[in-house]
Amino acid sequence: MPPRRVDAVSEAAGILECFAAATATNEPRTAPARSPPLPLPRAPPPNSWSQLARPTAASVCSIGREGAVKTTPDPTKDYTAISRRTLIRTWGPAAIAGLALGGTGFALHGRQGRHQPPLPDSALPLTDWRMDANDRRLAIAGDGGPVENLRRALGAMGGIEAFVKPGEKVAIKPNCAWDRRPQQAANTNPELVAELVRLCLAAGASKVTVLDNSCHDPGRAFDRSGIAAAVKEVGGVCAHQNNVSTEVRNLGGTVLGSWEVLRPIVEADRVINVPIVKHHSLSRVTVGMKNWMGAIVGSRPNLHQRLAQACAELGDAFRPTLTVIDATRILTGGGPTGGSLAQVKNTDLLAVATDPVAADAWGASLLGVEPQDMPLLAIAERLGVGAVAWRSVEIGVEP
């Protein structure tokens, strides 16, 4: 039997025959007897570079069989015969690779991929940190310095113990956006912030974080405002956009949607907003609700295209346990950055409120701005954040 010239198709057919023969029956195969495999004349491995660099005709020829003598194929041999073991060894790897590739392709094909643009507004909303959603009060105290004013106003509201329970994590959000000294009244009074931290810790809070997403370099802002030092002294922690991470939260509304929020706020059990009353070039007055700009991270400048709406919606999204309005010194012009001491007015007032809109309206009144001149208050009231008529929720304070 002469050796066949084998092309792929007839070879495949031959393989199938062999496969059928090998698998269909357990009887001994009836392939023609084969001579045992010849000892193989080994060619020198062509891997050595020195040999390959200048291959000579001799070295080329020597790859073949040494001292080769032309022989004719043995007509009694079946050159296509194949054992089961050889069959598995030749086809097995290809079959495994095929299955693995097919599986991978099936698993991955048409997937959306792992990089996906953030889904708009699929994030969770924020926690509501209020103790009682129906509690709407405003307590004003003055003429005692920030610490004494806070003690009296808080006392009228029932004391810090009514708002911070033992073991809770508290986030305090002052205005600490600017590289300004306390006297310049661009940031919240550091003594007030420190006193709040101290009170919260005394009430049993497990951790008190004072945080802001500062507009100036946050390290400088926290240092120059005196807040970093004062908070550290009483055992609080300062956080800002450069040293804590954020988490995306859906703030809702018509202009906000999803934003990154500083993580300590997201994780807090109680949140206290401690803004300062300041003039603002665009919104006229910046008090409490605008202060939430410092809780979010992202392209905040864009929010200033519809600032009133954005601030009111921030007030709707962030429902703090307490709002403490710092009016120890207020900035009457050049806000929100200020700088000139001539525009700072010492008022020595302070308000503690559970109604953010009333708190803002009271703050605006200190700068002589009527609520109807501040569209943000009307929008916030419509959103149900609080009452613009702050006198209606004001409570008396012991002298």
Added chain:
Amino acid sequence: MKIRPRHWRIVSQSVFLIIFLGLFFSLSVSRVPGALASAMLALDPLTAVSTALADWTIPRWSWVGLIVLILTAVLGRVFCGWVCPLGTLQHLMSWIAGPNKRKRAKINRYRPYFALKYIVLLVLLGLAALGSNHTGWLDPIPLLHRAFAAGVRPLWMGTAVPAGWIAFALLVAILLLSAWMPRFFCRVLCPLGALLGLFARLAPFRIRRLEDSCTGCTLCVLPCQGADEPLGDHRVSECHVCLNCLEVCSEKSLFYRTAGEADVVSPMPDLDVGRRRFLLTAAATAVVAPVLQVAGGGFKGSSHDAIRPPGALDEEAFLSRCITCGACSASCPTGVIASDFGKTGLGGLFTPVLNMRHGWCEPSCIRCGEVCPTSALTLLEPEAKQTIGKPAEVTIGTAFMDRGRCLPWAMNTPCIVCEEMCPTSPKAIEFESVQSEDREGKTITLQRPVIIPEFCTGCGLCENRCPVGGQAAIRVSSVGESRDPKNQMLQRVIVGAET
């Protein structure tokens, strides 16, 4: 004349080369389905493998490439010898101008540096796994595709760019090298060949030599394409299955078939990569990938002002999928899509960016998304990129007025071209009418164009038609592109929320 295996191979190579060129031309023929027009790119297994690594997806039709891999695991590198158009062009080149017979005996021997292609593959797949998909730089199918899309087509579109020169020069260099050594690129550099080589090592079908009749005459070495030593320890991973050796064997001792018990059982030589070199390369890739991402530019869409074609994924996903084949560019009816060089950094080399002085993004055209083989440009509805009554869902940027160059603004010269051309409804360009005096003191009414960014889709027709030459007086910037929520200037208004 007897029909031999080689003749079938030549027919296959010619057919696939013609198909490749035909499909390339059909990219811009909107009657041809987009997926068909880029079918040759989907056939490329490296596309599927690299996007699977970079973005954990095998998009669109690129799973077909996995079938090619499976075939390779059975038949060997038939893709290289029978299909690959770049291989065919090199084959042709070395047939016309290649080394003579005497030189071929030496130059068709295997050399250890042929293992470089496995290093190239390792680096490219390593980069892909770390999020920077750059296989398209050297993958032969995108490489050839890009050479035509960026280097040839712009010549008659009048939209030539520097990247086109580079892309075409790469092809020329590959062809010239193949005149010195047949299929130099395939043997030494091709990452696709390396990938297929790895799978070919499993192939039951391979060149097999009959022990009894081979005399070691070396005739089979002369026409060998892959330098795979059919006579020595056959390197299946290098063999292109060109089947030239079968034909020239005067003893009829070579066969392309599965194992026969009487064949020479030659051990398969290892790849000349080596464990140490493998580990070193992998480690170096892991170091270079982040550097390339940070220093190579291109990763933050808003950091460069490159305008991507409509439907582009966000920049990170886009770069992890784009194989820089240039299909979008070759499909663009206006020629606005150019191959980038420099604008988006090294990371974005050859990626598509829009050049509005070359063309504009036709409002109802979605061809680039149709043909993109990896869905780096997603398939859009034509309505999505048009402002009809309400702002378009998909925008690629926003037009800005340069009042210092605009004729009515800067030179008191009437001109309304941009407003006239603006395809949105309502128009994204309005007029501000002012009374002014011309140089003779006559009172004239000027209509000064003002942009309404909400309606602007960034299509660039205004910039394209602006009569101010050089830098137009109205130019599109990427800000406002719908794919990147961070690259925005206008405050978002969520429709339907409580106010």
